[in-house]
Amino acid sequence: MINLKKVKRYSLKARLSKVNKGDFALKPAKGRSFSVFFDSLPNILKAKDLRSVSADIIAARRKNKGVILMAGAHVIKCGLNPVLIELLEKKVITCICLNGAGLIHDFEIAYQGKTSEDVAANLKDGKFGMGIETADFINAAVKEGTEAGFGLGYALANKMAGAALPNKDLSLIYNAYKRKIPVCVFAAIGTDIIHQHPSFDAAATAVGSLRDFHILVERIRSLNQGGVVLNFGSAVLLPEVFLKALNLARNLGSKVKDFTSANFDMIYQYRAAQNVVSRPTASGGKGYYIIGHHEIMLPLLAQSILEKI
Numbered sequence: 001m002i003n004l005k006k007v008k009r010y011s012l013k014a015r016l017s018k019v020n021k022g023d024f025a026l027k028p029a030k031g032r033s034f035s036v037f038f039d040s041l042p043n044i045l046k047a048k049d050l051r052s053v054s055a056d057i058i059a060a061r062r063k064n065k066g067v068i069l070m071a072g073a074h075v076i077k078c079g080l081n082p083v084l085i086e087l088l089e090k091k092v093i094t095c096i097c098l099n100g101a102g103l104i105h106d107f108e109i110a111y112q113g114k115t116s117e118d119v120a121a122n123l124k125d126g127k128f129g130m131g132i133e134t135a136d137f138i139n140a141a142v143k144e145g146t147e148a149g150f151g152l153g154y155a156l157a158n159k160m161a162g163a164a165l166p167n168k169d170l171s172l173i174y175n176a177y178k179r180k181i182p183v184c185v186f187a188a189i190g191t192d193i194i195h196q197h198p199s200f201d202a203a204a205t206a207v208g209s210l211r212d213f214h215i216l217v218e219r220i221r222s223l224n225q226g227g228v229v230l231n232f233g234s235a236v237l238l239p240e241v242f243l244k245a246l247n248l249a250r251n252l253g254s255k256v257k258d259f260t261s262a263n264f265d266m267i268y269q270y271r272a273a274q275n276v277v278s279r280p281t282a283s284g285g286k287g288y289y290i291i292g293h294h295e296i297m298l299p300l301l302a303q304s305i306l307e308k309i
Helices: 034-040 045-062 073-077 081-089 100-112 119-123 132-147 152-161 172-178 202-223 237-251 270-278 294-306
Strands: 067-071 095-099 183-186 228-232 259-265 285-291
Touching (some): 034 294, 045 067, 045 228, 045 259, 045 285, 045 294, 067 081, 067 202, 067 237, 073 100, 073 294, 081 172, 095 100, 095 202, 095 237, 100 132, 100 172, 100 183, 132 152, 132 202, 152 172, 152 183, 152 202, 172 183, 183 202, 183 237, 202 237, 228 237, 228 270, 228 294, 237 270, 259 270, 259 294, 270 285
Parallel strands (some): 067 095, 095 183, 228 259, 259 285
16 A cells, blocks of 8 residues: 655645736726726736737837738628728738638628628528629629739729728728728639629639739738737638748748737637647747637727727
């Protein structure tokens, strides 16, 4: 039998403790300002990470470094364009990356102030995604814009600028255009409803998307030594694009390291964890993965930034 009298012990006071009362949350109180509330969160785990990401974005803005936002279309569908537009207005975001669905929902908001159809209901009889105005406007913009030498994001924004769209002030793409902030759009052929229509030009879409890829490569250079890249809700496409764009920038001789990357999503996504958080910062920098709903996390992050710039 073992002899417990021979067990080696030590004083608790000599042991490292990872949780300290100084890091505890403050108790809730009525009438607090947002800044006081944000500072009252525990300095532990993801609350600590959220503070760090916020502080790094503020520091990047002060040092004139890039803050690249990559976002899945769900971010737009969650009603977050006003939040993002304010970050554009305050010169926080310096580049936006979207997938093809981002174009669609952003245009529909500008066109009619509403978006997001009932896919299950319309799929039953083949009506899913067959709205005329969305497809014809975007597909025409892409064709005309790429012929003029534009990328996908600028092609749509340029056409929106000259169109009578009643809710244009709510368009993320148009607001970025007004402020000369690039919107890079990456299309995967067959993934978007506008690809089903006779007005769709696959060649023009590919050319425009490649131009946006080259713009992103150039913008990635601004991450070096203190920039920030954020990914909200793109599980595969934008993380893959970002990794290749980062690699190409480094291949062409740019030193892009010691920056912050942060992935925000509702669940853990392998590709985003690897291609946004871990691999890009392996040679220097910080990576964070924060799980939460976009309609809560993005306004929380944005407000914490705007309170201190």
